Amino acid sequence: MSFLSNLISGISLGSVYAIIALGYTMVYGIAKMLNFAHGDVIMVGAYICFFATMRYGMHPIIGVLLSMIVCTLLGIVIDRLAYKPLRQAPALAVLITAIGMSYFLQNSAQLLWTSSPKVFQSVIGNGSIKLFDGALSISYVTLVTIVVCIVIMIGLVLFVNKTKIGKSMRAVSEDKGAAQLMGINVNTTISLTFAIGSALAAIAGVLLCSAYPTLTPTTGAMPGIKAFTAAVFGGIGSIPGALIGGILLGIIEIFAKAYITTQLSDAIVFAVLIVVLIVKPTGLLGKKISEKV
Template sequence: MLLIQQLINGLQVGSIYAVIALGYTMVYGIIKLINFAHGEVMMMGAYFAFLAAVAGMPIWAVFLISMVLSAILGMVIERVAYKPLRSAPRISSLITAIAMSLFLQNLALFIFKADPKVMPTIIKNNPVTIGSLQISNITIITFLVSVVFMVILTIFISKTKSGKAMRAVSQDTEAAMLMGINVNSTISLTFAIGSALAALGGILYAIAYTQVMPTMGLLPGLKAFVAAVLGGIGIIPGAMIGGFILGFIETLTKAYISSRWADAIVFGILIVVLSVKPTGILGKNIREKV
């Protein structure tokens, strides 16, 4: 019974990682950029939700305001920090992403101070009891939200005009431009969607752990990146699978081994998987002509 309970707990944690990983995978899939500021966008999204909740907004408004403001923040970051470096070596973009991560952390520290804020209760915890098992309704909501957004994102990318433009830019930017696709707008839209998903993950994280602080995005952001790489970065279902696997591994390690070893084992398994299959679980090897 303890195993089943821990798997349920892992489902909640994994769902949060999966939602955040979707944003990582979106950005990398389009412009091959690892946006290490993604965890801090998640943190800012949690603060936006906190301010909306403190103001007494209804739950739908809390989610909407946070995701919209985070989408705007993502587009601003892309225009200011990443757009000027598109033709530069990738290491330049990577260093800029790390710098943007530190900037957002310190900005939040300056505005909101270092003390953790308690997230108001916007979803009441009413556990569902099945025999000796207790499943939190927050766990159920988190899982459903992550799956629903994965499905919506998959349909958006495969069926809509904007989604097809994203796929075209991902495959060949120059050819997409020749076909009349506005590459700048497409990339901005990608950052907006990715940042909105980061905010969603931040809200779910704040609801689950009831605290919001300037450094809260650091570790979940790194683990979401690990989840995206584990599942196959650039592949939407891969991000979900990687998130769930990571959540299960983390909770089972804390329950049966030690909470001190949880992070080490998570990153250790990543090393093992990438040694066997560098492209991740769902990734495919692509040959490049030289």
């Protein structure tokens, strides 16, 4: 029974990683850049929700919506100010800019909200359902996280495959030049991708802090790195890859904690990643790109 319980918490943690990883993977797919500040957008999302619900007593749903709106705007502003001027620049310059943006967000948060941890009260409630005569107890947070992840996943797949805007995003990620010839505005499409990724980051932030209630300006950093790992794990640029990578990462982490050692769980997660990349250099669902000679 503890196996099942661990599995479920693994999937739940993995769901959070998956939602964050989606942001990484979509932005990578379309702008070919690693947005290192993505993890910190999560943190901002969590703070907004925290203040809305705890400080101003808003309804949790409003709190979540508000934090999504703020993060969406934040994502667009970051793209316009810091990344858009660098579309033609070398990848390393963009990476450093993203790192700078990450520092900026963390330090702004520290100034605005101090570095003392805030205790985040779950927006979902603290109850749980008991199964098998109470042998297996699953908290609502865990359940809601998994459900939200599934809903987002389905929504996103439908959006990208069925709507015109979604398809234009795929077109841009495949061939910017050809997409332009179709009359698609590439910059708008990239901004849209940032907007979606950031809105998802807000949701991830709220879910993450509902499960692990300590909120500080660096809350987003480690989950950000792990989700990035998950995106690479699943094959960066691939939406289903982000889901699979995220969930697997969550399961591996929880199992490593439960059955091997808590202290080395992160090391084990990263070791598995390395093994996967050695066997499959472009991740589980990644496409092989070979250079034309």
